[in-house]
Amino acid sequence: MxxxxxxxxxxxxxxxxxxxxxxxxxxxxxxxxxxxxxxxxxxxxxxxxxxxxxxxxxxxxxxxxxxxxxxxxxxxxxxxxxxxxxxxxxxxxxxxxxxxxxxxxxxxxxxxxxxxxxxxxxxxxxxxxxxxxxxxxxxxxxxxxxxxxxxxxxxxxxxxxxxxxVQTPDQVGGDARVIPGSSTPVIPGSSTPVIPGPDDHVIPGPDRESQSAASKKDGKRAVIVTDLVPEDVTLKAMIDRFVAVFPYACDVINIQDFPFMGGCLSCFSCAATGKCVYKDGFDEFLRGTIHKHDAILYAFRIKDHSMGSRFKMYDDRQFCNGHRTVTMGTPFGYLVEGHYSKEENLRLLLEARAQVGGNFLAGVATDEFDVNKDIDTLAATVAYAMEKQYTPPQNFLGVGGMKIFRDLIYMMRGLMRADHKFFKAHGQYDFPQKKWKTSLMMYLVGWMMNNPSIKRKAGAKMSEGMIGPYKKILE
Ligand SMILES: Cc1cc2nc3c(=O)[nH]c(=O)nc-3n(C[C@H](O)[C@H](O)[C@H](O)COP(=O)(O)O)c2cc1C
Incomplete structure (x- = not known):
């Protein structure tokens, strides 16, 4: 063969x-x-x-x-x-x-x-x-x-x-993108109201006044990172609406304009210093511009069941930050053109990325159902999360992912020095072997439970004992 x-x-x-x-x-x-x-x-x-x-x-x-x-x-x-x-x-x-x-x-x-x-x-x-x-x-x-x-x-x-x-592009009715010159961006199988094109792309939001730059609230700023190409009429309109209805200022950064010299080479030059071998300035751009914002949104059209290879280059090049959760606490959001509800893997990926990074996923607005409502909801939720610094606990996707990182970085701490320093500083080395008090206590309880007479006497006291510290909190 x-x-x-x-x-x-x-x-x-x-x-x-x-x-x-x-x-x-x-x-x-x-x-x-x-x-x-x-x-x-x-x-x-x-x-x-x-x-x-x-x-x-x-x-x-x-x-x-x-x-x-x-x-x-x-x-x-x-x-x-x-x-x-x-x-x-x-x-x-x-x-x-x-x-x-x-x-x-x-x-x-x-x-x-x-x-x-x-x-x-x-x-x-x-x-x-x-x-x-x-x-x-x-x-x-x-x-x-x-x-x-x-x-x-x-x-x-x-x-x-x-x-x-998955449904292949043929089955979902082809690429949802609008070809320039065509009239309306109709997405097969979707009840999406058409978003006006570039001539009239700011759709009135619930509060027209809040859309003018002068009336934006001070003190915080979000960014939308996108890979817009001229054909992206719908996506562009979605971004414009978000910027218009969002109560704070919002920058838009198009990574199509960034002069990437190439994808990550896995050379590990960045492991100790965080400095990338490429001289295109991406590491400074990421840290000094994008990560300086109070919320980060990504806008893309679904292609090949992902965000496309340009965004993948952007993601891989973030390896200059190693495994450090440098945007921890910053809310994330997405503006997505395409059949997101049918993309099971992409949905898992976006949630997992936010989970592992310690970012609240404020929402994903798509053009599948009620695009305007989706965008307005996302804008309000991102603003809320920014103001309240809302950070819910990580679920399995985040906790599990971080355990893999923890073990990896600890083992590679001699090489991944920047990661090691960060993990130590942020208490991310949560090895169970460090919880020696709990371990000792478990030995004691184990010994008691192995003794039939103590076990009989203890009866329901076991769960009573366990709930003790929790009851104290309520008191
Ligand atoms: C930029 C970059 C991203 C990586 N992302 C992951 C990842 O998401 N999950 C994982 O388990 N390993 C990840 N790794 C580790 C590689 O998958 C692993 O080292 C692999 O065995 C390298 O194989 P290669 O020598 O064939 O390139 C990443 C490594 C690099 C350089």
């Missing part, structure tokens, strides 16, 4: 993930493995996609091989998927799967992203391998890798693929 490995790591030949595939190649000499260095070569591939086309045409099994980057795939691989789609190549007769390495921090959203995009490409999909970055170093990890390929090839021989979990 011709197996094509799409190496999405920007580290190219030094990729850990690639080494899992190289290991599999050695174990399966009966199959032909071919490699395409998508990560390091993305700029060349953008100019000339023909080497990729040729490799894709010959492949029987396509393997997306990548490190998980900020909940998804690296921006370079994301861009490659856009190019695959734009190529119009017919993938019938082929199949796809994936191999990732990571610390399992949101590997699920990355895998689902690949799966959903395979559905768009009409590429039959088989479950991938999500390995820890060190798995290949252990006997167990190597066995899991070969077991996975055995299973995958068995499934493939039976042509038993995963049923697509």
């Amino acid at each position: 011709n197996i094509l490995i799409l190496n999405g790591s920007p580290k190219g030949g030094n990729s850990i993930t690639l080494h899992t595939c190289l290991y599999l190649e050695k174990k399966y000499p009966e199959h032909t493995f071919r490699y395409l260095n998508v990560g390091p070569k993305i700029k060349q591939l953008e100019k000339n996609f023909s080497p990729a086309l040729e490799a894709l045409r010959e492949a029987e099994l396509i393997v997306f091989c990548y490190p998980v980057y900020t909940f998804l795939v690296p921006s370079q691989l994301h861009r490659f998927i856009e190019l695959m789609k734009a190529s119009g190549l017919d993938f019938s007769g082929k199949a796809a799967t994936q191999v990732s390495t990571s610390k399992h921090f949101y590997d699920i959203t990355a895998h689902r992203f690949i799966e959903d995009n395979c559905a768009d490409l009409a590429l039959p999909y088989l479950d991938g391998l999500s390995a820890d970055m060190d798995d290949i170093l252990s006997e167990k990890g190597r066995r899991q890798a070969t077991d996975w390929l055995d299973f995958t090839l068995w499934k493939l021989s039976r042509r038993e693929f995963r049923r697509p979990l």
Whole structure:
């Protein structure tokens, strides 16, 4: 079988993930493995996609091989998927799967992203391998890798693929974006009232007076980060309405205008100092401009089940802040054009990002149902959260994610010095072994509960004892 490995790591030949595939190649000499260095070569591939086309045409099994980057795939691989789609190549007769390495921090959203995009490409999909970055170093990890390929090839021989979990662009009625020159941005299947285009894009809000810059409240300022292109008539109108109805001043930053030199290279130059190797000034721009605001909103149109590869580059480049939750306490919000309610993975991702970062997700306004009401509600909620500094407790998505970070940073504290300092300063090393008083108490209770006569006498006193400190609070 011709197996094509799409190496999405920007580290190219030094990729850990690639080494899992190289290991599999050695174990399966009966199959032909071919490699395409998508990560390091993305700029060349953008100019000339023909080497990729040729490799894709010959492949029987396509393997997306990548490190998980900020909940998804690296921006370079994301861009490659856009190019695959734009190529119009017919993938019938082929199949796809994936191999990732990571610390399992949101590997699920990355895998689902690949799966959903395979559905768009009409590429039959088989479950991938999500390995820890060190798995290949252990006997167990190597066995899991070969077991996975055995299973995958068995499934493939039976042509038993995963049923697509998303509606493809065809099924939802195509791209919801408005083409310039066309009259109205009608979104199929949605009852959305049409948002006027650029000529008349400020829709009167509930309080017309509050829309003028002079009458904005002082003291706080929000920012909307967007990747607007001229075709984004609807999204532009959504941003304009938000700015108009929001009671505070709101800056709009278009990352299409930012001169990114490229996606994160995973060089770890930033690990100790926080300084990125690229000289495009993104780290200062992020810290000195975007993060200076009291609320951060993102405005995008759904593309390829995500925010698009430009936003992915923006996200990956935030690695200059390592794993530090530097915007903790700042409310987040989103303005989304497209069928958000149908994008299960994207919804999980936006919530998880806010959860892990310690940001209150004030809301997601979409153009699916009642766009004007959605935007007004979001504006009011962001303003409330800014004023009251509303920060609800983290749920499983945030607590679980932070546990992975905690363990990782502690282990890598010699290298990730800026992260280590931050985690110490913010009490984020919440290891259970530090709670020695609780541990001792549990030994005592355990010993008591093991003694039948004490246990009998204690009876309901156990829960009475446990509720004691809580009762004290009420007193
Ligand atoms: C920019 C960046 C973002 C990352 N994001 C994640 C993540 O979201 N989840 C995770 O578990 N690991 C994350 N990692 C760790 C990598 O996935 C991990 O180190 C991987 O094994 C590297 O593989 P490679 O050598 O093939 O590039 C990230 C690393 C970098 C550099």
